[in-house]
Amino acid sequence: MHLIGLRDMAAADIRAILDDAERFLDDRGEVTTPPDEKQRLQGKTLALLFMEPSTRTRVSFEIAARRLGGSTVTVGAEGSSLVKGESAADTCRTLAAMGVDGFVVRHHDRQLPHVLVDRLDTPIINAGNGSGEHPTQGLLDALTLRRNFGLKGDLSGLKVAIMGDIVHSRVARSDAHAFAALGAEVRLVGPRRLLPSEDRLEDWPATVSNSRKEALKWADAVVVLRIQQERMHGQLVDPHQYALDWGIDTTVVDRYLKPETVILHPGPVIRGVELSDPVVDSDRSLILKQVTHGVAVRQAVLCRYVGS
Numbered sequence: 001m002h003l004i005g006l007r008d009m010a011a012a013d014i015r016a017i018l019d020d021a022e023r024f025l026d027d028r029g030e031v032t033t034p035p036d037e038k039q040r041l042q043g044k045t046l047a048l049l050f051m052e053p054s055t056r057t058r059v060s061f062e063i064a065a066r067r068l069g070g071s072t073v074t075v076g077a078e079g080s081s082l083v084k085g086e087s088a089a090d091t092c093r094t095l096a097a098m099g100v101d102g103f104v105v106r107h108h109d110r111q112l113p114h115v116l117v118d119r120l121d122t123p124i125i126n127a128g129n130g131s132g133e134h135p136t137q138g139l140l141d142a143l144t145l146r147r148n149f150g151l152k153g154d155l156s157g158l159k160v161a162i163m164g165d166i167v168h169s170r171v172a173r174s175d176a177h178a179f180a181a182l183g184a185e186v187r188l189v190g191p192r193r194l195l196p197s198e199d200r201l202e203d204w205p206a207t208v209s210n211s212r213k214e215a216l217k218w219a220d221a222v223v224v225l226r227i228q229q230e231r232m233h234g235q236l237v238d239p240h241q242y243a244l245d246w247g248i249d250t251t252v253v254d255r256y257l258k259p260e261t262v263i264l265h266p267g268p269v270i271r272g273v274e275l276s277d278p279v280v281d282s283d284r285s286l287i288l289k290q291v292t293h294g295v296a297v298r299q300a301v302l303c304r305y306v307g308s
């Protein structure tokens with residue numbers, strides 16, 4: 001079994017993974033591993049193939065694998081045969097021949113996870129394929145919303161705005177599919193050039209808005225995204241202007257947000273651009289909870305896809 005995206009995942013499966021993930025959080029909401037899961041990956045090796053930068057996702061998978069008794073090997077773009085021209089698919093086949101039991105893969109090529117699924121029998125977990133999907137982020141964000149609002153099964157009735165650089169964001173795509181599958185209303189909001197074009201809207205289970213004020217007043221939760229300058233090929237966004245037009249500082253919070261509205265961000269946060277310092281560190285911010293939930297979700301995912 002492979003985890004490539006949430007777009008085609010049934011709501012029941014998403015809910016089942018979130019329920020599993022709850023088992024990896026204790027009463028205080030901190031990461032734990034139940035005794036019967038501590039050997040779940042014993043004798044198994046997970047290869048973490050990260051061809052784009054990552055802190056949270058890579059380390060979180062590493063911690064999750066170790067908590068389940070497994071071991072990890074990390075292969076990055078630097079220092080591997082990829083710099084000699086080997087394809088990522090051949091690197092994976094080489095590692096599979098060494099007895100690797102699962103792959104966690106991040107790569108700029110949107111097609112790579114699909115190529116790997118065709119060529120390998122080993123489980124593949126997509127940790128970000130360009131601007132495609134980032135399924136474990138979608139799952140951990142859904143878990144964060146479900147827990148914050150005390151919802152047991154799904155996210156019915158919740159209004160979630162995803163704000164910023166939607167068009168380049170794999171997080172936006174996985175979040176939108178997860179939230180909508182679980183019954184939330186999703187609205188994409190940002191400057192026009194960073195929103196999906198009209199003819200692409202059918203890919204998104206969401207409405208679209210170009211008004212920060214209107215979306216923030218409407219939302220129960222706002223997922224704020226980083227401006228992904230690295231995917232803009234020269235047509236960069238001016239961070240200062242973006243902060244003025246689309247950033248959230250305490251003035252924007254006081255003016256537009258309902259008292260119970262929470263703010264999420266997948267990280268890395270560029271402080272002072274999409275969120276001001278006090279907002280990042282405020283009680284509304286669930287950013288560190290998302291990180292904690294990431295380890296729980298990844299333990300659940302590794303059990304299901306690699307440890308079964």
Ligand code: ASP
Binds near residue numbers: 128134226228267268
């Ligand atoms: N960490 C997330 C990702 O890899 C979001 C970001 O980079 O802005 O997609």
